[in-house]
Amino acid sequence: MELIKDISDIRHHFPALSQSVNGKPLVYFDNGATAQKPDCVIELVNKMNSGINGNIHRAVHELSARTTELYEGARESVRNFINADSREEIVFTSGTTASINLVANSFSQAFLKKGEAVLLTEGEHHSNIVPWQMACERHGAKLRVLPVDENGCWKMELLDSLLSDGKVKIASVAHISNVLGVVNPIEELIEACHRFGVPVMIDGAQGIIHSSVDVKKLDCEFYVFSGHKLYGPTGIGVLYGKKVFLQKMPPWMGGGDMVGTVTFKKTTYADLPLKFEAGTPNFIGAAGLGEAIGFLAKIDKNFIKEHEEILVARMLEGLASVDKLKLYGVSDRKISLFSFNVGNVHPTDVAMLMDKMGIALRSGMMCAEPLMSHFGVSGMLRASLSVYNTVEEIDYFVNSLKRVLKMLS
Amino acid sequence: MTIKEAENQIIEEFSIFTDWLDKYEYLIELGKSLPIIKESSKSETNLIKGCQSKVWLAADYKDGKIYFTADSDAIITKGIISLLIRVFSGRAPQEIIDADLGFIKEIGLQDNLSPTRSNGLVSMIKQIKFYALAFSANK
Numbered sequence: 001m002e003l004i005k006d007i008s009d010i011r012h013h014f015p016a017l018s019q020s021v022n023g024k025p026l027v028y029f030d031n032g033a034t035a036q037k038p039d040c041v042i043e044l045v046n047k048m049n050s051g052i053n054g055n056i057h058r059a060v061h062e063l064s065a066r067t068t069e070l071y072e073g074a075r076e077s078v079r080n081f082i083n084a085d086s087r088e089e090i091v092f093t094s095g096t097t098a099s100i101n102l103v104a105n106s107f108s109q110a111f112l113k114k115g116e117a118v119l120l121t122e123g124e125h126h127s128n129i130v131p132w133q134m135a136c137e138r139h140g141a142k143l144r145v146l147p148v149d150e151n152g153c154w155k156m157e158l159l160d161s162l163l164s165d166g167k168v169k170i171a172s173v174a175h176i177s178n179v180l181g182v183v184n185p186i187e188e189l190i191e192a193c194h195r196f197g198v199p200v201m202i203d204g205a206q207g208i209i210h211s212s213v214d215v216k217k218l219d220c221e222f223y224v225f226s227g228h229k230l231y232g233p234t235g236i237g238v239l240y241g242k243k244v245f246l247q248k249m250p251p252w253m254g255g256g257d258m259v260g261t262v263t264f265k266k267t268t269y270a271d272l273p274l275k276f277e278a279g280t281p282n283f284i285g286a287a288g289l290g291e292a293i294g295f296l297a298k299i300d301k302n303f304i305k306e307h308e309e310i311l312v313a314r315m316l317e318g319l320a321s322v323d324k325l326k327l328y329g330v331s332d333r334k335i336s337l338f339s340f341n342v343g344n345v346h347p348t349d350v351a352m353l354m355d356k357m358g359i360a361l362r363s364g365m366m367c368a369e370p371l372m373s374h375f376g377v378s379g380m381l382r383a384s385l386s387v388y389n390t391v392e393e394i395d396y397f398v399n400s401l402k403r404v405l406k407m408l409s
Numbered sequence: 410m411t412i413k414e415a416e417n418q419i420i421e422e423f424s425i426f427t428d429w430l431d432k433y434e435y436l437i438e439l440g441k442s443l444p445i446i447k448e449s450s451k452s453e454t455n456l457i458k459g460c461q462s463k464v465w466l467a468a469d470y471k472d473g474k475i476y477f478t479a480d481s482d483a484i485i486t487k488g489i490i491s492l493l494i495r496v497f498s499g500r501a502p503q504e505i506i507d508a509d510l511g512f513i514k515e516i517g518l519q520d521n522l523s524p525t526r527s528n529g530l531v532s533m534i535k536q537i538k539f540y541a542l543a544f545s546a547n548k
């Protein structure tokens with residue numbers, strides 16, 4: 001099979017990219033929030049909604065058999081994509097947030113006790129803070145926070161001191177921050193945590209897009225991500241968990257499909273992974289995610305890597321040419337995600353005017369209030385690029401940004 | 410001048426803009442020239458929280474009329490606020506309660522005032538109407 005290694009070929013597969021917004025060709029730079037979908041994903045979802053639709057795992061009829069096949073086929077695609085050992089380790093959820101909540105509830109129920117602690121970092125998304133805070137409140141445990149430095153990088157030298165008293169029962173950290181766009185040293189953190197016997201969950205919402213993830217090599221206990229940021233549909237996500245942990249964890253939600261036998265006296269639970277998939281799952285979303293992963297496999301890996309390097313270099317150069325611009329998250333492990341402020345200009349004003357020029361940006365706190373406080377700001381602007389963005393779009397973005405800043409000054 | 414007349418005056422002013430750029434440049438100008446609210450009025454109680462930008466709104470009731478002052482940390486929001494103040498400030502409560510704000514759509518700013526933009530303006534209008542109701546009940 002001929003691999004795709006041409007930007008216009010790639011763009012061709014994403015119908016959303018050819019639209020106009022506010023009378024201008026769309027420049028979609030909000031991929032960190034959600035990505036556009038390739039035609040094959042759209043077609044599969046349409047096909048399922050308009051015909052291949054029967055509830056999975058339940059019936060003997062043809063439609064049910066076909067959706068079940070698509071659903072379980074998607075599980076296999078995900079397993080292969082992140083190199084997990086078995087299908088039992090791949091749980092479908094509604095997204096990163098749901099996966100984190102599942103672990104924060106179920107893991108904590110089994111392993112977190114009064115006086116113990118959960119380790120996070122200062123750079124986490126609210127989705128990787130609040131569920132743990134809630135779990136800690138329930139079990140009388142505390143959050144411990146690994147601080148970040150002035151560039152937003154983890155202060156690794158403080159890690160051992162946070163782990164050494166044996167109180168920390170789990171660490172949950174982002175692979176790549178949705179604000180800083182820097183690849184965190186998770187290998188090093190996992191290694192340190194394991195030295196103290198602490199299991200690690202990686203929030204891979206951004207990481208899964210910008211690096212090839214091998215959970216066996218990483219050796220993390222959990223890895224979670226969302227389908228919609230990986231060119232798949234919304235409402236589908238993944239929890240990877242090592243079997244030894246998933247087996248020891250109690251189910252979180254009860255319902256159909258997650259049971260062995262049910263009587264009013266006692267219910268036994270289904271085996272992994274169904275134990276954690278109560279009720280009718282988003283089987284169309286899962287199949288769509290499987291399709292998105294299949295699409296990614298058709299793009300040349302080297303092209304993706306080189307293209308991102310080109311985008312990052314061009315963007316850094318462009319941003320450096322803007323007067324008074326402060327970039328957050330400076331590192332040589334930078335992905336194509338850039339958060340910044342310019343002087344005292346309000347991020348919302350810039351985002352609003354850029355929208356008028358057809359450019360979709362994110363502005364505000366980006367669900368990471370503690371990180372905003374760390375940098376002493378109440379918001380930032382963010383441009384997050386993807387495999388289908390171009391150098392020309394970056395140039396248009398930089399020029400438009402300068403024009404907008406002039407208007408606002 | 411009635412509220413309706415003030416609205417019409419704004420519609421007239423905006424009718425000369427054919428380009429969105431000019432329109433926003435004008436809003437930015439208005440934002441810069443908005444009389445600043447008293448620093449003491451920028452209190453937690455007068456703060457209307459939008460997800461994206463902050464808006465402060467204070468109201469004074471004198472001789473049967475309500476006088477509004479306001480501010481925001483975002484300049485375009487401030488520009489739109491200044492239009493709202495022009496329309497609403499110095500009016501009797503009942504007139505404010507009855508106003509339908511048709512001018513916003515007329516000058517093409519309805520997008521900025523949709524609840525989905527979460528910039529605090531929708532809450533600000535609600536708050537203005539709320540003040541009007543409160544003062545009319547206290548008469």
Ligand SMILES: Cc1ncc(COP(=O)(O)O)c(C=O)c1O
Pocket residue numbers: 032033095096097098125127128174176177178203205206226
């Ligand atoms: C780092 C990170 N964690 C968690 C999330 C939450 O993902 P979702 O809203 O898809 O559950 C996001 C999405 O913005 C993210 O970027």
